[in-house]
Structure formats: structure tokens, C-alpha cells
Amino acid sequence: xxxxxxxxxxxxxxxxxxxxxxxxxxxxxxxxxxxxxxxxxxxxxxxxxxxxxxxxxxxxxxxxxxxxxxxxxxxxxxxxxxxxxxxxxxxxxxxxxxxxxxxxxxxxxxxxxxxxxxxxxxxxxxxxxxxxxxxxxxxxxxxxxxxxxxxxxxxxxxxxxxxxxxxxxxxxxxxxxxxxxxxxxxxxxxxxxxxxxxxxxxxxxxxxxxxxxxxxxxxxxxxxxxx
Amino acid sequence: xxxxxxxxxxxxxxxxxxxxxxxxxxxxxxxxxxxxxxxxxxxxxxxxxxxxxxxxxxxxxxxxxxxxxxxxxxxxxxxxxxxxxxxxxxxxxxxxxxxxxxxxxxxxxxxxxxxxxxxxxxxxxxxxxxxxxxxxxxxxxxxxxxxxxxxxxxxxxxxxxxxxxxxxxxxxxxxxxxxxxxxxxxxxxxxxxxxxxxxxxxxxxxxxxxxxxxxxxxxxxxxxxxxxxxxxxxxxxxxxxxxxxxxxxxxxxxxxxxxxxxxxxxxxxxxxxxxxxxxxxxxxxxxxxxxxxxxxxxxxxxxxxxxxxxxxxxxxxxxxxxxxxxxxxxxxxxxxxxxxxxxxxxxxxxxxxxxxx
Numbered sequence: 001x002x003x004x005x006x007x008x009x010x011x012x013x014x015x016x017x018x019x020x021x022x023x024x025x026x027x028x029x030x031x032x033x034x035x036x037x038x039x040x041x042x043x044x045x046x047x048x049x050x051x052x053x054x055x056x057x058x059x060x061x062x063x064x065x066x067x068x069x070x071x072x073x074x075x076x077x078x079x080x081x082x083x084x085x086x087x088x089x090x091x092x093x094x095x096x097x098x099x100x101x102x103x104x105x106x107x108x109x110x111x112x113x114x115x116x117x118x119x120x121x122x123x124x125x126x127x128x129x130x131x132x133x134x135x136x137x138x139x140x141x142x143x144x145x146x147x148x149x150x151x152x153x154x155x156x157x158x159x160x161x162x163x164x165x166x167x168x169x170x171x172x173x174x175x176x177x178x179x180x181x182x183x184x185x186x187x188x189x190x191x192x193x194x195x196x197x198x199x200x201x202x203x204x205x206x207x208x209x210x211x212x213x214x215x216x217x218x219x220x221x222x223x224x225x226x227x
Numbered sequence: 228x229x230x231x232x233x234x235x236x237x238x239x240x241x242x243x244x245x246x247x248x249x250x251x252x253x254x255x256x257x258x259x260x261x262x263x264x265x266x267x268x269x270x271x272x273x274x275x276x277x278x279x280x281x282x283x284x285x286x287x288x289x290x291x292x293x294x295x296x297x298x299x300x301x302x303x304x305x306x307x308x309x310x311x312x313x314x315x316x317x318x319x320x321x322x323x324x325x326x327x328x329x330x331x332x333x334x335x336x337x338x339x340x341x342x343x344x345x346x347x348x349x350x351x352x353x354x355x356x357x358x359x360x361x362x363x364x365x366x367x368x369x370x371x372x373x374x375x376x377x378x379x380x381x382x383x384x385x386x387x388x389x390x391x392x393x394x395x396x397x398x399x400x401x402x403x404x405x406x407x408x409x410x411x412x413x414x415x416x417x418x419x420x421x422x423x424x425x426x427x428x429x430x431x432x433x434x435x436x437x438x439x440x441x442x443x444x445x446x447x448x449x450x451x452x453x454x455x456x457x458x459x460x461x462x463x464x465x466x467x468x469x470x471x472x473x474x475x476x477x478x479x480x481x482x483x484x485x486x487x488x489x490x491x492x493x494x495x496x497x498x499x500x501x502x503x504x505x506x507x508x509x510x511x512x513x514x515x516x517x518x519x520x521x522x523x524x525x526x527x528x529x530x531x532x533x534x535x536x537x538x539x540x541x542x543x544x545x546x547x548x549x550x551x552x553x554x555x556x557x558x559x560x561x562x563x564x565x566x567x568x569x570x571x572x573x574x575x576x577x578x579x580x581x582x583x584x
Contacts, residue, residue, distance in 0.1 A: 115311070115313060117309040117310075117311060117313035118313045118314075118315060118316075120272070120274050120300065120307070120309075120313070121307065121309060121313040121314075121315075121372075122315070122326065123273075123299070123300035123301055124272055124273075124274075124300050124301075124303070124304065124305060124306070124307045124373075125304075125326050125327030125372065125373075125376055126301050126304050126327050126329075126376060127301065127326070127327070128301065131329075135326075136315055136317075139315075139317035139318075140315070140316060140317055142317070221356075222316060222317065222356045222358060
């Protein structure tokens with residue numbers, strides 16, 4: 001069995017980069033949206049959530065239109081000689097678009113659960129909005145944010161459809177684990193596919209379990225049950 | 228010390244329309260639930276923006292709709308004690324108190340926090356989290372956190388509603404002591420007349436978004452200036468009455484005339500007498516002024532007090548057939564067993580008040 005480990009490294013690189021970006025982006029936008037009550041709230045929220053309900057291939061198609069050779073962003077980048085389509089950056093963009101709604105929705109739910117008096121108390125004590133966000137809102141909503149991050153990580157790791165469309169499956173360059181599984185299965189290399197399935201299984205489970213333990217540890221700390 | 232509040236704010240089912248101006252230090256705002264009193268505090272602190280008007284505290288304009296001034300919560304920096312205390316659950320007690328002290332050096336911060344912890348009897352719980360301390364301690368932490376930033380004004384929103392009854396009396400006394408030391412204006416919202424009376428010298432009575440009466444507490448409790456004020460301050464015996472002369476009124480439903488100390492001006496209105504101001508006398512002479520023959524229609528016993536439901540002039544036909552309520556001690560009630568009905572009720576003319584319709 002000729003086993004190439006490169007899909008693992010590509011997957012980890014893409015997943016970590018995309019998760020980090022989605023984490024901050026989702027946190028910021030969820031906070032802005034939970035403080036915004038204007039007339040466009042419903043529409044903006046709908047647009048931000050859309051990739052969650054659309055097939056990933058639709059997201060992939062949209063990204064292609066934007067960053068492809070003839071898309072506005074693709075055209076612009078070409079001036080500098082940069083081409084992101086079919087590179088690992090494209091895989092990161094695909095993961096971001098598809099995973100963003102999970103981070104955004106879950107985090108916004110967590111922010112909306114915060115007792116508004118707590119945020120008002122911080123403000124009457126003279127805290128700036130930046131302080132309210134980082135020292136009160138984020139720590140208080142931490143269990144929800146942690147869950148959102150774990151979901152985002154898992155979703156980025158598992159991304160297949162949009163990634164295949166915008167990044168392709170160039171071995172050693174853009175071939176991630178899910179894509180490797182697909183092509184291994186297609187090519188009848190069931191053993192290779194099985195190894196990748198077990199690896200992705202192990203990574204996902206590890207992340208979710210670590211998240212659970214860390215959360216219950218934090219919870220106990222605030223209840224005074226240890227650590 | 229002075230504040231001027233003159234604001235309007237449309238609420239769901241009525242309009243908040245408050246005009247209140249005072250130089251007092253501690254003011255109780257007494258009103259039924261949903262009368263808009265908490266909303267007033269929220270407008271002052273900047274949590275809610277009034278539709279129009281102005282809020283000026285110690286010469287500093289917080290809000291002025293004409294001059295288009297609306298300071299943010301951060302700029303107003305009033306101390307706000309929330310009904311549920313709103314402590315930061317992710318921070319220890321010491322961190323909670325130190326939250327607003329970013330401008331101080333590390334050393335100053337530490338000494339300010341420990342001075343407050345000592346003063347507010349928070350002993351050695353500085354490293355605990357809010358969920359690990361009692362309700363009374365949470366209230367003290369919230370107050371310490373609010374006064375730590377040295378605000379010019381403290382706003383207390385129903386501070387005792389989250390506490391058990393046995394803890395409440397203790398905390399009222401303690402809070403009263405701590406408030407005396409606070410150098411600034413305190414506005415204190417409650418629906419409980421005892422709390423309002425105990426904590427403040429001046430009381431503003433709230434009714435559906437408006438200040439009914441504002442004044443010295445003893446004056447308000449003795450002769451409430453309006454029907455709603457009489458009800459909110461807990462007067463149980465309020466009945467329609469008409470003016471006979473400057474110091475005499477007639478109660479048609481009871482068919483009695485009463486002398487009053489208070490000067491009566493309007494021709495028709497309501498008279499009131501508090502249940503604890505009604506005396507039952509030993510002697511059997513009903514010819515004296517403001518003395519009447521009464522029969523007991525019903526009674527209910529509390530642990531230390533007894534409430535009698537009295538009918539004037541004739542024997543009641545049923546337990547619901549009574550004119551007024553009278554509150555006496557259990558001891559006084561036992562004493563009545565030695566006497567024969569009808570008893571003689573005396574209504575002190577000093578405690579009879581009359582309000583216009």
C-alpha cells in the first residue's frame with residue numbers, strides 16, 4: 001500500500017487557518033449583530049446564515065464566480081500575478097464560507113443568552129465597548145463560543161464539495177482528507193480510504209472530547225468544585 | 228447636591244412622564260409593580276433613551292433632547308444596583324469590585340478593593356466566584372462594585388426583592404448604614420412602603436408613569452396628598468366622604484361624622500384612616516367625639532398582630548358585612564375578651580385625612 005500522508009498536513013493547515021479566521025470573524029459579527037436591532041437585521045442575518053442551508057456546491061460555485069480567473073476578485077489579484085484558485089488558499093476560503101454560519105449562529109445565540117444587566121453594569125462602571133466585549137461578553141458566553149469553535153473546526157475539517165470545486169484535488173497541494181477518501185474509494189483503494197476515515201474520526205473525536213473536558217473543568221472552577 | 232429630571236418616554240401601555248427636582252441625598256421611589264419606576268432609573272443611567280426632556284445631575288447634563296445631548300452610560304458613570312445584582316459570573320469577588328478601577332495603579336487598586344471588602348463585611352471571600360456566595364453577600368459585592376468608582380449618584384432597583392424575608396430586614400439596616408456614608412445622591416426604587424420609609428427621608432410616589440406626590444416621608448404617610456398615594460402607602464380604610472365644615476366630614480356609607488385636624492377644602496372626596504391608628508377603648512361611652520359603637524364581623528390573626536373587620540352601629544349580617552379594618556396586637560385582642568360587644572372605637576382626628584377625587 002503506497003500511503004501518502006500529505007492530505008493530513010493539508011487538512012490540518014487548511015482547517016486551523018480557516019477555524020482561526022472564522023473564530024474571530026464570527027465572534028465580531030455575532031456581537032455586532034446581537035447589538036444591532038435595525039430594520040435590516042432579518043435580511044443581514046439571512047444572508048450570513050445562507051451557506052448553512054445551501055448545498056456546498058452552490059457555495060463553491062459562488063466562490064468560483066468571485067475568485068475565478070474571470071471573477072472580480074480573481075481579476076484584481078491577477079494584476080499582482082496572484083492566482084488563488086486551485087491553491088490551498090482557495091480551500092481555506094471554501095472552508096470559511098461554509099463554516100462561518102455555524103460559528104456566527106451559535107455564538108450569537110450565546111451572546112443573546114447573556115443577562116443584559118451584566119453588560120449594562122459593565123458600561124455603567126465606565127468600561128469601553130472593547131472591554132465589555134473581551135472581559136465580559138466573551139468570557140460569559142464562553143461555553144457557547146467553545147461549542148461553536150468545536151463545530152467550526154469539525155465542519156472545516158470535513159469540508160468537501162466547495163473545496164473540490166474551488167481547490168480541486170491536486171495531490172500534495174490541495175488534496176485534503178475528505179477528498180482523498182472520495183478519490184480512494186472511487187479508485188477502489190478501500191484500505192486507503194478506511195485509514196483516512198479512521199484518522200478523521202480520531203481527530204474530530206479528540207477535539208470534541210477535549211472541548212467537553214475543558215468546559216466542565218471551567219464550569220467546576222466557577223462553582224468551586226475544584227481546580 | 229441637586230438633580231433635575233423632566234422626561235417623557237412612551238412605554239408599552241402608558242407614558243412615563245416624570246418631573247422631579249430635589250436637593251435631598253436619599254430619595255425613595257415608591258410605586259406598584261409596573262408603574263414605570265425602574266424605567267426611570269434606566270433612563271437616568273442611560274440604559275434607555277427618553278423620548279424627550281432633560282436629566283441634569285449636579286449641574287452635569289446627562290440628557291437634553293433640545294440641545295441634543297445624550298451621554299453614554301460610560302460617560303454618566305452612575306452607580307447602578309440591579310435587581311439581580313448582575314455580578315460578572317466569570318470573575319472573582321475581588322475582580323468584580325476592581326472592574327471599574329482601571330485608571331488606578333495596581334497598588335492603589337488593591338488597597339481600594341481591600342478597603343471596600345472590609346467596609347462591606349466581605350471578609351475573605353475575595354477569591355470566590357459570585358455563584359459561591361449568599362444573596363446578601365452578592366448584594367454587598369454589587370454595592371461595593373458600584374461605589375468603588377466613586378459615582379455621584381447611586382441608583383438602586385428593588386435591592387431587596389431577591390432576598391429571603393429573614394435576610395431582608397437585616398440587609399435593610401445594613402444598607403441604610405452604608406448609604407449614610409455615601410457622598411452623593413441615592414435614588415432607591417421599591418414597591419414596599421416599609422423599605423421606602425426605612426431607607427429614605429424623602430419619598431416620591433409613582434403611579435402609572437407619573438410622580439403623584441413628592442415630599443417628606445412622615446408627611447406623606449400621615450396625610451397622603453392623593454387617593455393613589457393613600458393606597459400605595461398602604462392605607463386600608465378609604466371611603467367616599469363629603470365636607471361638612473373646615474374640620475368636619477361626613478361618611479355616607481358608615482353614616483358617621485368625623486372631626487379632622489386636617490383642613491378640608493374640596494366638597495367631595497375620600498377620607499382615610501390607617502388600620503393601626505384605630506383604637507378600641509375600655510370605657511363604654513360612645514358620646515365622645517370621634518367615638519363609635521362597633522361590632523366585629525370577622526378577624527384574621529397574624530403571628531403577632533390581629534386584624535379586625537369592624538362594622539359601625541349595628542350587628543353584622545355576615546362575615547363580609549364590615550366597614551373598616553383595624554390592626555391591633557394579639558395582647559390587645561385578648562384584652563377585648565373581657566369586654567362586651569359593642570366595643571367603642573376611637574378615631575384620632577389627627578390621623579384622619581381627606582383627599583380630593
